[in-house]
Amino acid sequence: MIKVLIPLTALLLAAGSANAQERPAQAVIDAYIKSTFGKASAEWQARIKPDDSLSVCNVTRNNPSSAQSDEMLKRESARVTYPADGKFLGDWKKGYQVANNGRGGQFSDPAGTVAGGNCFACHQLDPKEVSYGTLGPSLAAYGKDRKYDPETIKDAYTKIYNSMAVVPCSNMPRFGVNKVLDEQQIKDVMAYLFDPESPVNK
Numbered sequence: 001m002i003k004v005l006i007p008l009t010a011l012l013l014a015a016g017s018a019n020a021q022e023r024p025a026q027a028v029i030d031a032y033i034k035s036t037f038g039k040a041s042a043e044w045q046a047r048i049k050p051d052d053s054l055s056v057c058n059v060t061r062n063n064p065s066s067a068q069s070d071e072m073l074k075r076e077s078a079r080v081t082y083p084a085d086g087k088f089l090g091d092w093k094k095g096y097q098v099a100n101n102g103r104g105g106q107f108s109d110p111a112g113t114v115a116g117g118n119c120f121a122c123h124q125l126d127p128k129e130v131s132y133g134t135l136g137p138s139l140a141a142y143g144k145d146r147k148y149d150p151e152t153i154k155d156a157y158t159k160i161y162n163s164m165a166v167v168p169c170s171n172m173p174r175f176g177v178n179k180v181l182d183e184q185q186i187k188d189v190m191a192y193l194f195d196p197e198s199p200v201n202k
């Protein structure tokens with residue numbers, strides 16, 4: 001295994017050493033990806049192929065021009081599907097389960113694993129919860145602070161469904177567009193943010 005990995009790493013390092021700022025040649029990247037994922041399933045192949053917006057983020061190192069950003073917001077907004085019944089809020093207790101579940105999307109998942117949103121990995125939510133990440137802003141009292149305003153509720157749905165429809169090259173996963181969470185799971189996690197009874201708003 002190690003014998004296979006070293007030459008590839010050396011190749012990448014060599015390609016990168018000429019100029020630390022420079023991106024390795026596309027052929028080097030393609031060869032590395034093929035050698036790593038070449039024997040994997042079609043599902044993995046599809047997953048590592050960047051879509052139009054992610055390609056722009058990769059090439060610009062998450063620093064798109066304002067024209068690229070405008071285009072991206074337009075393209076990604078068009079990919080958001082809102083609930084047909086017009087209801088944005090599900091069950092906050094189930095939403096807690098979604099927010100606190102970091103499983104899914106891994107090759108080692110047992111069959112039938114339900115993927116979660118792993119929101120706590122990046123956000124504070126319930127202020128009583130002591131373990132959370134800080135890559136994203138605190139979402140404690142999110143609904144309460146926004147007076148449960150319907151427009152804000154819709155915006156939050158958009159954000160969770162497709163974070164890049166709101167912030168170009170966002171670090172937040174695109175839960176709906178990338179089919180990590182289904183509509184009901186998003187509604188439940190929305191209720192966790194916006195139900196006045198949710199611990200997030202207590």
Ligand code: HEC
Pocket residue numbers: 099117118119120121122123135136137139156159160163167170171172173175189
């Ligand atoms: C990998 C880290 C990460 C994960 C996981 C993540 N987020 Fe985020 N989230 C961010 C970052 C970073 C921001 C701020 C930058 C941005 O808006 O893109 C953000 C912003 C937000 C905002 C907008 C906050 C505002 O400024 O009003 C909401 C709402 C949100 N996240 C909800 C969620 C929910 C709900 C989940 C779980 C389903 C989740 N996030 C999972 C990283 C993450």
